[in-house]
Amino acid sequence: MIEKKGILFVLSGPSGVGKGTVRKALFEKSTDLKYSTSMTTRNSREGEVDGVDYFFKSKEEFESMIEQNQLLEYAEYVGNYYGTPREYVEKTLQEGKDVFLEIEVQGALQVKKNFPQGVFIFLFPPSLEELKNRIINRGTETEDLVRNRLLAAKAEIEMMDAYDYVVVNDKIELAVDKIQAIVQSEHCKRERVAQEYKKALEADFS
Numbered sequence: 001m002i003e004k005k006g007i008l009f010v011l012s013g014p015s016g017v018g019k020g021t022v023r024k025a026l027f028e029k030s031t032d033l034k035y036s037t038s039m040t041t042r043n044s045r046e047g048e049v050d051g052v053d054y055f056f057k058s059k060e061e062f063e064s065m066i067e068q069n070q071l072l073e074y075a076e077y078v079g080n081y082y083g084t085p086r087e088y089v090e091k092t093l094q095e096g097k098d099v100f101l102e103i104e105v106q107g108a109l110q111v112k113k114n115f116p117q118g119v120f121i122f123l124f125p126p127s128l129e130e131l132k133n134r135i136i137n138r139g140t141e142t143e144d145l146v147r148n149r150l151l152a153a154k155a156e157i158e159m160m161d162a163y164d165y166v167v168v169n170d171k172i173e174l175a176v177d178k179i180q181a182i183v184q185s186e187h188c189k190r191e192r193v194a195q196e197y198k199k200a201l202e203a204d205f206s
């Protein structure tokens with residue numbers, strides 16, 4: 001019997017483009033995806049819950065996880081560490097369930113290198129002006145941090161060709177529909193590959 005592993009979906013894109021918003025709306029509709037909660041050393045924002053929005057860690061705790069190879073990927077982004085817990089992702093995929101990561105670009109590129117069978121989706125803003133407005137209006141960052149995140153955004157957007165799909169986040173519902181279509185299409189692709197593999201095996205043994 002062919003072992004069926006889950007698919008790893010990676011949603012990435014510049015700060016403020018709406019990754020978190022789109023992911024939450026997607027998860028309200030898709031119960032089959034498993035979200036991997038990230039680790040971070042940044043301070044929690046008002047309303048964020050440890051273990052739900054992030055696992056909030058000290059710098060020492062995070063560096064110890066790096067040393068013990070407990071992270072699938074990690075990046076230093078605008079002064080803080082962010083990383084994906086390896087064990088949760090590997091165990092969940094092994095159980096045949098799809099995993100969804102929402103991470104920045106350096107981390108996504110690391111995953112792509114080590115996990116090329118993943119599906120990489122870049123969320124793109126309708127315009128740079130709108131991106132700036134979204135980060136500012138969210139009201140979670142100081143003026144300095146907004147500037148640094150926008151600087152990072154320029155370099156991040158230059159990397160979008162490395163992704164399998166680009167989705168513009170103009171209307172949230174449309175972006176969610178497109179991501180759902182990508183998820184379905186990737187399942188169809190893998191189903192077809194599995195059928196072809198099965199046929200080839202049967203031919204070999206007949």
Ligand SMILES: Nc1ncnc2c1ncn2[C@@H]1O[C@H](COP(=O)(O)OP(=O)(O)OP(=O)(O)O)[C@@H](O)[C@H]1O
Nearest residue numbers: 014015016017018019020021134138169170171172
């Ligand atoms: N399609 C959209 N139209 C208008 N506003 C949006 C849209 N998507 C998200 N927003 C708003 O933009 C702001 C940034 O969204 P969000 O926090 O989801 O971005 P993000 O990409 O996850 O950011 P970060 O990478 O900094 O965590 C939020 O205030 C959110 O409500």
Ligand SMILES: Nc1nc2c(ncn2[C@@H]2O[C@H](COP(=O)(O)O)[C@@H](O)[C@H]2O)c(=O)[nH]1
Nearest residue numbers: 015038039074075082083084102103104107
């Ligand atoms: N490389 C990783 N990036 C991550 C991870 N979890 C979140 N992020 C990204 O970091 C920035 C900043 O997030 P914020 O919550 O401080 O606004 C954003 O692009 C997130 O998507 C991770 O595990 N690895």
